Amino acid sequence: MSEPSGDTAQIPCSSKVCRRLFGPVDEEQLRRDCDALMADCLQEARARWNFDFVTETPLEGNYVWERVQGLGLPKFYLPAGPRGAWDDLGGGKRPCTSTVLLQGTAQGDHVDLSLSCTVVPRSPERPEVSPGGPGARQGRKRGQTSMTDFYHSKRRLVFSKRKP
Amino acid sequence: MELLCCEVDPVRRAVPDPNLLYDDRILQNLLTIEERYLPQCSYFKCVQKDIQPYMRRMVATWMLEVCEEQKCEEEVFPLAMNYLDRFLAGVPTPKSHLQLLGAVCMFLASKLKETIPLTAEKLCIYTDNSIKPQELLEWELVVLGKLKWNLAAVTPHDFIEHILRKLPQPREKLPLIRKHAQTFIALCATDFKFAMYPPSMIATGSVGAAICGLQQDEDVSSLTGDALTDLLAKITNTDVDCLKACQEQIEAVLLNSLQQFRQDQRDGGKSEDELDQASTPTDVRDIDL
Numbered sequence: 001m002s003e004p005s006g007d008t009a010q011i012p013c014s015s016k017v018c019r020r021l022f023g024p025v026d027e028e029q030l031r032r033d034c035d036a037l038m039a040d041c042l043q044e045a046r047a048r049w050n051f052d053f054v055t056e057t058p059l060e061g062n063y064v065w066e067r068v069q070g071l072g073l074p075k076f077y078l079p080a081g082p083r084g085a086w087d088d089l090g091g092g093k094r095p096c097t098s099t100v101l102l103q104g105t106a107q108g109d110h111v112d113l114s115l116s117c118t119v120v121p122r123s124p125e126r127p128e129v130s131p132g133g134p135g136a137r138q139g140r141k142r143g144q145t146s147m148t149d150f151y152h153s154k155r156r157l158v159f160s161k162r163k164p
Numbered sequence: 165m166e167l168l169c170c171e172v173d174p175v176r177r178a179v180p181d182p183n184l185l186y187d188d189r190i191l192q193n194l195l196t197i198e199e200r201y202l203p204q205c206s207y208f209k210c211v212q213k214d215i216q217p218y219m220r221r222m223v224a225t226w227m228l229e230v231c232e233e234q235k236c237e238e239e240v241f242p243l244a245m246n247y248l249d250r251f252l253a254g255v256p257t258p259k260s261h262l263q264l265l266g267a268v269c270m271f272l273a274s275k276l277k278e279t280i281p282l283t284a285e286k287l288c289i290y291t292d293n294s295i296k297p298q299e300l301l302e303w304e305l306v307v308l309g310k311l312k313w314n315l316a317a318v319t320p321h322d323f324i325e326h327i328l329r330k331l332p333q334p335r336e337k338l339p340l341i342r343k344h345a346q347t348f349i350a351l352c353a354t355d356f357k358f359a360m361y362p363p364s365m366i367a368t369g370s371v372g373a374a375i376c377g378l379q380q381d382e383d384v385s386s387l388t389g390d391a392l393t394d395l396l397a398k399i400t401n402t403d404v405d406c407l408k409a410c411q412e413q414i415e416a417v418l419l420n421s422l423q424q425f426r427q428d429q430r431d432g433g434k435s436e437d438e439l440d441q442a443s444t445p446t447d448v449r450d451i452d453l
Contacts, residue, residue, distance in 0.1 A: 011289050017229045020294040021222050021263045027299075030261065034302050037255065041309030 175279050180325070191326045194318055195401060198363050201246060201317035203253035206360060212252060214259045217356050223248070223266040224354040230270060230282075230290050237277050238346045239321045244273035245353040246317045251310050264295045268303045276315050320349045323367035323400060330399050333375075337384040344374035348414055355417050361410065364400040369410035372396050373418070376411075 011018065042053050050061025058065035184190055208217055224245060231241040247269040251257075257265065267287040274282040284297040308315075324345055328338055348370035352358040358366055372393060378384045387395060393411070397404045 011233075011286060015233070017226070017233050018290050018292050019226070020292040021226055022219070022259045025260050025264065025294045029258070030264070030295075030299060030303075033258075033261065034299075034306055037306045037310065038302075041306065045309075 177279070185325050185329065191323070191400075194322055194326075195364055198318040201250070201314070202362065203246075203249040203359055205253050207249070207253045208356070211254070211256055213256060215252065215257060215262060216259075219259055219262060220248075220252075220356050221354060223262050226263070226290075227266050227270055228350060228354060230287070234282060234286070236270075236274060236282070238350070239277050239319055240270065240273045241350055242319045242321065242353040243277060243317060244269040245359075246319060247272060247307065247311060247315070249359045250317075251307055255310055263291050264299065264303055265307070267291055267295065267300055268307050271300060271304060272307065272315060318363050320352070320363040320367035320370060321346070323364050324349075324371065327367060327371050327396065327399050331371075331375075331385075331395070332387060333385055337378075340378060341371065341374050341384060344378060345370040348373050348418070351417055351421060352414060357413060357417075365402050365406065365410050366414075368396045368400045368402050368407055369414050372407070372411045373414045376415075377418075 046052055046059070050059040050063055051057070051065055052059055205211065208215070227244055228241050230236075231244075244266070248266060251265060251269070267290070271282060271284060271287055284300045288295055288297050288300060324342060328342060333341060345367070349366060352361075352366050352370065375385050375392060376388070379388055385392065393404060393408055396402070397407045
């Protein structure tokens with residue numbers, strides 16, 4: 001990675017390992033399947049988090065979403081370029097997918113971890129999750145297990161920055 | 165003027181952390197959570213229509229070769245296979261997507277485990293440019309979504325040090341045992357038979373197979389046979405009979421691979437296409453039998 005232009009030159013094209021295994025790849029089918037699966041993921045995420053990741057709007061459900069501004073995140077975590085502005089809702093290159101999920105992937109090899117909204121569960125079980133914010137209001141209890149396995153790293157990122 | 169030329173390994177590794185390796189709670193926690201990361205079903209029977217078991221072996225062999233040529237960390241290949249199996253257990257996939265999927269899984273596993281990860285461009289070259297970096301990046305998100313971003317899967321490698329430190333082997337024998345066990349683990353990852361086995365069992369069986377294999381040439385262990393199996397089984401809470409069966413399967417897979425390799429060497433002049441079908445992990449040659 002230190003010399004991204006040079007590292008591909010080291011693989012000789014004749015290397016026995018460079019080979020296609022299953023014949024030609026149908027680009028069109030690849031694109032269709034990618035879009036369908038991505039839509040699938042978004043639908044799943046939408047139901048799970050009561051949040052529309054395409055339009056980036058909160059929906060009715062178990063979680064209260066609130067927009068957060070100026071988290072003091074390092075630039076690295078902020079979406080770059082014209083499609084990265086906070087209010088550029090759903091302004092990704094491909095309209096069918098959310099910027100939350102797709103942010104910055106075209107820029108490099110790494111999926112950026114960034115969120116423009118904070119999810120605040122109504123359950124007060126985990127104090128670090130609702131540091132006195134509007135999310136601390138009472139609500140029905142809900143297990144935290146599903147919270148921890150999706151967007152786990154994102155959530156940690158956001159909340160660790162919120163602590164003084 | 166005299167010049168001194170030092171070669172510095174560009175990859176920086178953390179030193180082994182005794183707080184992690186010498187604490188039994190870590191081992192117990194690994195044993196508790198490992199099942200969460202197993203594929204949900206035997207997908208050739210219930211999910212896949214196009215993909216056949218031999219195709220998984222083909223893509224696995226290719227992935228192992230890429231990882232070896234790129235000198236990836238040992239864990240990258242088994243972890244990538246875990247992603248591949250978990251994805252295929254949930255998503256019916258045409259065979260024409262399988263190599264792309266394998267590349268995506270290596271891409272993700274490498275990023276999780278390596279200081280200097282594989283790049284998208286490199287991986288695309290290894291597919292003979294049948295896929296583009298952009299496609300790789302888009303499918304990366306698909307795979308992440310389908311795996312629910314649960315990437316920190318437990319692999320057999322996580323257990324190796326925990327097992328080795330509880331064996332009464334002389335310290336100087338450990339590096340060789342470790343190396344052979346790692347090769348067995350890679351071998352298991354190429355074979356679908358082992359995809360649904362808990363990683364702790366594969367690790368325990370691989371260490372057992374490594375010690376038994378090495379024992380034939382030199383004295384690496386004061387414990388052998390049933391006594392060794394009993395101790396190994398106790399370390400990872402594995403059923404003794406299951407462990408025996410697993411170790412026998414591992415040894416059978418090795419034998420099979422070696423025969424295949426010798427076969428390939430005899431038929432040295434065969435066509436490129438046939439070579440592609442070979443299922444011999446190259447590392448097997450390093451094992452002395």
